[in-house]
Amino acid sequence: MRIELPVLSLKAKLIGLIVALLALTLGAEMLVSLKAEEVIVKTTQNKVKDLASVIQISVQELTSVAATDRDRLQNYVARLHTRGLEVSIASNQDLIINSSNPKLIGAALNPDMVRALLATRVGASRDPVAVPASMLGLADPESTVYFIPVEVEDHLLGYVEVSANFSDFDQPLRDYRLRLLSLGVAIFALGLVFAYIIAERYVEPIHAVAAAAGNIAARGLEPVPEVRRRDEIGLLTRSFNDMVSQLRRAREREQELNQLERFTALGQLAGALAHEIKNPLNFISLALDQLRTRYGPQLTRGREEFMRQLVIMKDEVRRLSEMVQTFLHYGQPIEIHPAPTDLRALVGGVLALSESKMKSQSIEVAEEGMEVPAVLSVDAEKVRTCFVNVVGNATQAMPDGGALRIKFAQDNGNFVVRFSDTGKGIDPQVAEHVFEPFFTTKREGIGLGLFFSKAIVEKHGGTITIGPSEVPPGTTVTFTFPIGGVHKQ
Numbered sequence: 001m002r003i004e005l006p007v008l009s010l011k012a013k014l015i016g017l018i019v020a021l022l023a024l025t026l027g028a029e030m031l032v033s034l035k036a037e038e039v040i041v042k043t044t045q046n047k048v049k050d051l052a053s054v055i056q057i058s059v060q061e062l063t064s065v066a067a068t069d070r071d072r073l074q075n076y077v078a079r080l081h082t083r084g085l086e087v088s089i090a091s092n093q094d095l096i097i098n099s100s101n102p103k104l105i106g107a108a109l110n111p112d113m114v115r116a117l118l119a120t121r122v123g124a125s126r127d128p129v130a131v132p133a134s135m136l137g138l139a140d141p142e143s144t145v146y147f148i149p150v151e152v153e154d155h156l157l158g159y160v161e162v163s164a165n166f167s168d169f170d171q172p173l174r175d176y177r178l179r180l181l182s183l184g185v186a187i188f189a190l191g192l193v194f195a196y197i198i199a200e201r202y203v204e205p206i207h208a209v210a211a212a213a214g215n216i217a218a219r220g221l222e223p224v225p226e227v228r229r230r231d232e233i234g235l236l237t238r239s240f241n242d243m244v245s246q247l248r249r250a251r252e253r254e255q256e257l258n259q260l261e262r263f264t265a266l267g268q269l270a271g272a273l274a275h276e277i278k279n280p281l282n283f284i285s286l287a288l289d290q291l292r293t294r295y296g297p298q299l300t301r302g303r304e305e306f307m308r309q310l311v312i313m314k315d316e317v318r319r320l321s322e323m324v325q326t327f328l329h330y331g332q333p334i335e336i337h338p339a340p341t342d343l344r345a346l347v348g349g350v351l352a353l354s355e356s357k358m359k360s361q362s363i364e365v366a367e368e369g370m371e372v373p374a375v376l377s378v379d380a381e382k383v384r385t386c387f388v389n390v391v392g393n394a395t396q397a398m399p400d401g402g403a404l405r406i407k408f409a410q411d412n413g414n415f416v417v418r419f420s421d422t423g424k425g426i427d428p429q430v431a432e433h434v435f436e437p438f439f440t441t442k443r444e445g446i447g448l449g450l451f452f453s454k455a456i457v458e459k460h461g462g463t464i465t466i467g468p469s470e471v472p473p474g475t476t477v478t479f480t481f482p483i484g485g486v487h488k489q
Helices: 010-063 070-079 111-120 167-214 232-295 303-328 343-353 355-360 380-397 449-459
Strands: 086-091 096-099 129-132 144-152 155-164 339-342 363-368 375-378 402-411 414-421 463-468 475-482
Touching: 010 070, 010 086, 010 096, 010 144, 010 155, 010 167, 070 086, 167 232, 232 303, 303 343, 303 380, 339 343, 339 380, 343 355, 343 363, 343 375, 343 380, 343 402, 343 414, 355 363, 375 380, 380 402, 380 414, 380 449, 380 475, 449 463, 449 475
Parallel strands: 363 402
Antiparallel strands: 086 096, 086 155, 129 144, 144 155, 339 375, 402 414, 414 475, 463 475
């Protein structure tokens, strides 16, 4: 079973990132502070313990009746790690009888120090006195001097002088301050990385949409790649692509309306010219009938050729009349009436119609695939019009002679008729537009021949393509018709 996680919006992600960074910062600060506090407490306990032990040793030495180990105090202080700790034991005569500094043994207490310490005492109080070393002019201004009287039953036995520098208490604070700063920098860097990732994840699709929107005028309506996201970016890209699709449909409808307007104008023009064109065509047709009736029986030589030429002219007049009618109804759906037709014979008739012109231009014709069955169910007259257009274009493309090769074949369930000439060829960019209405590169053309041919072939369920020949120069036009329409004889 697939479990889908809840969709987080951009707002929720940003709030989550900020909350996570704040939680990390506060958590790291609290952790470091608690750890620093623990270390300070432990260090304080150790320092107090060391100081108490030093005082205990000093008091024992002053109050002991028996002989004491004079090196005990020096050895103990030497083992401690308190920087600048110095302990001296003075008698009630202000003479130092033992010290952690052997150089001070036997010396008298500093008179200035004694006067300063006595000045801080209140009345006859014998309480311990702590004086900063800076007040006493000592070399280490960070040290503190503790002057502790030792009395037994109101009898002053002597003094314990402790000089200590407790600045190393700050070391844990400095260490953890550095750790806190390092953690802060690390969290800040982590936040930057996550912010960059989120920004990159959101900014890149937005840039793609912005670039696509900016290129609409230059490159047309191109959609942006779909992103499989369910947040605002996914909604934005899907909305943009929907908008592009709607604009495409609107542009297609606009093109269709423009074509319809052109069709309407063309229909009006055709309606005005139809009668003017049909009347001469009817007269020519009647004149051909009269020629056949009057002169046909009188001819003894060349009668068959004369009659054949009259039939061809009659057919062309009829085809021209039908084309005028088709031109009149341009824009309306093309109707076909399929019947079993031999396409090879149909192509042969078109070649016979253009035989004299091709001979005058020294154009050689070659047909291939004559053994392929070529009977299909098509509208012969309309398909014949397509072949006439192609053969006529090939003839015009080879005014100085050449070769026209027609190949019949069956390929992938289709019947194929391929016309290849050796003319100057066709530009691939021009080939993309030749099937558009009114597109032509010839002065005498109106750009409807191939347009009608494409419409007729597609009405039969086939295709027509045009492009440069495989062996240049030249142009190849390929017709395909569904082989399902082949007539079973």
